[in-house]
Amino acid sequence: MSVLLLLVVLAVLATAAFMLCRQRVMASVQGNPRTLHSLPVYYGWHGALMVLVPALTGLVLWLIIQPFVLESRIEAVLPPEMTADSSAMSLVMSDVRRVASGLDVAVAAGVMTEKEAGMIRTEFTNMRDKLARVGVALGSDVSKEVLAAAQDYRVLTAWGAAGRTILVVLLAVAGLIYSVMVTHRDFRARNRVEQAVLGLLIAASSIAILTTVGIVYSMLSETINFFTQYPFQDFFFSLTWSPNFQGDSELGIWPLIWGTMYISLISMIVSVPIGLFAAIYLAEYASKKVRAWVKPLIEVIAGIPTVVFGLFALVTVGPMLRDYFAQPLGWGNSGSSVMTAGLVIGIMNIPFISSLSDDIINAVPQSMRDGSLGLGANKSETIRQVLLPAALPGIVGACLMAASRAIGETMIVVMGAGAAAKLSLNPFEAMTTMTVKIVGQLTGDTDFNSPETLVAFALGMTLFVITLALNIVALLVVRKYREQYD
């Protein structure tokens, strides 16, 4: 029975449990709900939950555990020389799965019967031709061991599916019987249902933690894998980045860090003054009407996807900088450059800085402005000498967060900064960043056992640590230096 069908069966059983329990409890009080402990509908929900929760838990556990059990059983069948190391093992396993699914297709297409599929031997038939006829292409001829393993695999999978169905249906029926048995007028159904709902709420809120654990785990395990293949000190202290998929590549992180930092620096030089002045003008000078129009317009920039900025960098900003600045000044002739990416990331970050700073400036109490103006300072003096110092921690926090966004930005640098890893001071030269290299090393066909691919996880880990540190520092700055008014 397929999982989908199983879910349908569960839904039917749950509905039945709902109806039965409600009916039974209503019958127990001769149709007068006032003498019940809970509202009748809670008895129904209790029944449905008793069917669904154990059965679904069982199903999920079975689906998670079955592949592991299958794999270890298949491993035991295969000769040990085929399963010597993990990469050979995974190759053989994928062969086994392909042949098994090929056999399934063949059976479904009517080319062979179920019995033949189980009995067939490579000594007598050419499996590859036979499967190719039903549209299953195999890379190489099927060896005797793989075919045997595939047949075992099919048998085990069939047993697994049967076992799964039996377990789940048994659990569901047991839940149904139990819930009908306990249902009577004094049963505290509402409390039980509410406990279950609370459990669901807690489970949902744990997903945030699970995500973080998933991020850290996925990157950490592959990073450790990377460092077993590539020396730790070469990664952190080498000044050359030249991956080479034939092997013996140099994977020093510094050119990438330099590119990332250089681009972020330029973006901050663009976004901080513009964003800050825009915020100051909107908060302190602009009339209500101007503010009502301009503030949403600036926030439109924040809603534009980064790939749009990337195309803007690629098609407009890059060629413009090349034709009007870099080439006349003799600084290079590349359309993609640190300057291009930096400028465009700067533009992207303007609304981020301006709306955060706007909120912070607005949070400074009016009395401070009035006091300063009353002492004879004019508006700009008030802003520079009273408001900005008061708002400084918040503004610094906003800038640090903007910096972390600039460092983690991907699409704009992929499309605007180029792919050459070098250490250079010329802002009109193409350089590259960590994010570009993560995309570069992980897209397309990748082999998860070469250091050239795994380095992307080490880069991701570095990126994660840097951005996390910046955000934590931003949070600490805001907490530590925040002025408490009122």
Added chain:
Amino acid sequence: MTDATASGMAAPAHPKSSLLQQTPLMKRRNSAEARFKAYGIAAIAVSLATLGIMLWTILSDGVSAFYQAKLSFPTQLTAEVLDPKGNRNRDEMGKITTLGYNKVLAAALKAELDSKGIAIEGQSEKEVADMISKDAAGDLRAMVLANPALIGTTIDATVLATGRIDGYLKGRVTMETAQRDSNVTPEQLQLADKLREAGILKSVFNWDFITSPDASDQRPEAAGLGVAIIGSAYMMLLVLITCVPVGVACSIYLEEFAPKNFWTDAIEVNISNLAAVPSIVFGILGLAIFINFAGMPNSSSIVGALVLSLMTLPTIIIATRASIKAVPPSIRDAALAIGASKMQTVFHHVLPLAMPGILTGTILGLASALGETAPLLLIGMVAFVDNYPSAPVEGFLDPATALPVQVYGWAQRADPAFIERSSGAIIILLIFLVVMNVLAILLRRRFERRW
């Protein structure tokens, strides 16, 4: 006061100060004030100007993607070529490849030119036939195979012209560029002018851009957004059904039930950190956990949706918590006072009142997920997909691509015609985003309550 005691003496030596006449210091201060204000205006002008320039360049580059040069001419579907055995058997007709259909189209175009009296100067017949897109023969073949009765008749075929001819009509290709281009000759462009005068070559609205799948590097004229739009729609649907229940449940727990302890503190810190994690890191997570570990299919919409859900979750949680917090405690107190349980209070009173805010936050979260590109690149959605994914539920496992990824994919291709396609795709993407944002604003206006 010194002035009062020295009333009989001469006026004090320090310069006269008057409101009407500014001292140098006042002048300096006033001009500093004016400068400061001008900086603010300049900052706003710069940011709005860049926004304007960006949108303008994209619109002006992209609008032309919605128009496409098409050739229309009567085509005789000669039975000798398309069905040599003459028995209209689909299996046998299927053996005729697009090459045969190319011949039919070339002959038909030639016949039309002859009948309109358009002379072909200095060009081989092959060059004339090359003005028809390589995609046209395939379309015609599909049409004939679907309806074999057409063979032997003469139909009015409307087929795509090649990308260069299309570019000429849009002004992207000129006589000068054609001389340096190996894919098109100036003579072909002159012929295109004549064809346009004769009404054979026309620029028409291009529905195929929205509905048809992607096409290979050599035929930008046939590339469309169909698969990308379906992929994005599938992902948004999946994000909606995975993210909203989890996000709302998490917010309810944190706002209404969570005790102050280590575990809930950890959850809160986690959520705010997740909101700041670069999107590419989520791509790495998707690749490592969903594809390598759980063995889900590469470049499928379900993996994309799971990654996007994890990214959108913090946004939805933050918005939902804000709107739950905005429901005044008096509502809760009143419900509890008349005997509702804590759970009933939340689900019967607080949640419905917080719903508009939750909806708005959800729509905005979805809008940002719709524009997200980087994590999708890592889970293989940038691959070339020219088959539509099948209908849900199996379709969620089929390879698909997404709108922003398609923008990136086209921008990476060599032919400049794809830049136009890329900008056109952005226009579609921006239309979706504008609709979602306007919806969010309207919802907020309509249902927002101030307590």
